[in-house]
Amino acid sequence: MMKRIALLLLMVVTVSAYAQKAVKPNLNKALSLYKEGKLDEAKTMIDLATTYEKTTNDAKTYYYKGLIYAAIDTTSNETYKALAPDAFQTALDAFKKGDDMNTGKEHFVQEASGLPVTKTQQIAVWANGYLNKGATLYQEEDLEGALKNFEKVQLITPKDTTAYFYAGFVSNGLENWDKAESNFKKYMELGGKSPDAYSVLVNINSGPKENKEEALKLVREAKAKFPKNTDFPKVEIGLLIDLKRIDEAKSGLESAVKKEPNNKILHFYLGYANQNLNNNAEAKKNYEEALRIDPKYFEASFYLAKLMYTDAANLKKEMSSLGISQADRKKKVEIDKVLVEKLKVALPYWENTEKLNPSDQEVLDVLYSIYRDLGLEDQSKRIEKRYKELGLEN
Structure with a gap:
């Protein structure tokens, strides 16, 4: 009887030891499972590794965790996706922790071809997936969905200007003026170089936000940054007229007309400025010059008619x-x-x-x-x- 009990105890110890050995965290195994697409097993292995004393302080643990959870986040396999509903945020946190702990060279994994793929490249692929998804939803006119995807790109690659640029346009389309403004300003802060960002910001402030002084400030910044752009000076003139700073507008217009003598809009605005200054004879000449350039220019004809009707x-x-x-x-x-x-x-x-x-x-x-x-x-x-x-x- 005693021998039998001893034998049973030995079997329990052996089985217990085997079980412990079977679930012992192994980073290489976690990576292999990730490469094989076995995301459920990879997740189990990497989760254990984050609490295992020999791997919990290893930056590579959190790099691999980021990879695995990013894969779960983007997989089309609903079973795997259900393993971690918060996979996106978990991946972000893991990558950040790995970066904070890593003081050496950039992490990478070896592809089947033998070529290394760096973390930077992997992050870019993850971000581009959301960028493309956002673009597709935008084309399908799902602006809310597009914006959510562009905002995820911002979290993945916070220094990439593209997502802020796109998010700005989508927010503008949604008439979320504050969000559009913050996205475009972040875009410019990060070094974005498209004049379109300034154009939208100026329109937002001169229109729905009714802050023409801010619009004027922005358009003057744009003029300095994009000296070859011919639209910003015209917008500036229009804003000065709206702000009743007619003398200032006139001076700028006269300079602009010398540079572009065949620009009907400049002649029209100069006429408008002169009319507001009661220089009606000059205004008449300006409107007539605009109509000489374009006889079908309605605005110039309309304001000239109003001017000629003033005495009556x-x-x-x-x-x-x-x-x-x-x-x-x-x-x-x-x-x-x-x-x-x-x-x-x-x-x-x-x-x-x-x-x-x-x-x-x-x-x-x-x-x-x-x-x-x-x-x-x-x-x-x-x-x-x-x-x-x-x-x-x-």
Whole structure:
């Protein structure tokens, strides 16, 4: 009986020793299992290695753990993916810990071909997978999904400008102005060199964020960084006009016109600046020059027509302020004679503008007013018909 018990105890000890030996962590084995695609076994082995006294302080342990969990994170095998729902973050943490512990050369693994693949290359492959996925979702118009993938790329490779650039555009498309702004600023901070980043930032601040001073600051930075870009100076001028800094805008425009004498937009803006400074004769020349360059330039024609209608509009205002006394009635008759001449001067400018855009209500409204003031009934009826065609009220 005693011999039998002794034999059983010996078997238990032997089996126990064997079991312990079978699960003893082995980094080389973990790597082999990873290469073979046996991610469940690789995960078990590497998890043990992180708590095993002989491997827990080895930087290679966490490098391998990062590789294994990154593979679980990106696998299409749902069984393996279910092993670690937080595989993405676990991989990030493992790689970071391995980097913090590693004071030697960069880690790498040997491929079947015999060529080494470094950690940097492996990280790049991991990041590119999410970058491509984000791009695909963007093309499919899933902006939320695209943004999530680009943000994962930022976590994997925090110094790579590409993901910040793409995330900026997607956030802008989602009208998440703050996130778009932070992404583009990070892109530039990291050395991004696309002027498009500045263009979007300027648009965000001059538009939805209503911060034109910040937009002006940004566009001036952009001008300094991209001196060959011809758009930023024009945007600057537009912002100066919006900010009522007309004198400053005019000075910049005059310099710009000398450099680009055939640029209709510059002539138009110079006309706008001069008009705001009450330099109407100069403004008229500027608008006419813009139309000489492009006879179909609606904005220039519209503002020129408004300029030519200024005197008539002032006279009408003066007439409406007069009373019914004999002196006022006499003055009205005198003003009306001048008004008729001013309206006749302005009329062809408005008619030309209508030809460029027959559906613009403000143009139709002014034309209708002029036709009625001049007693041109047929033309007034023509405008009334046009209102009906467009579904507008007069």
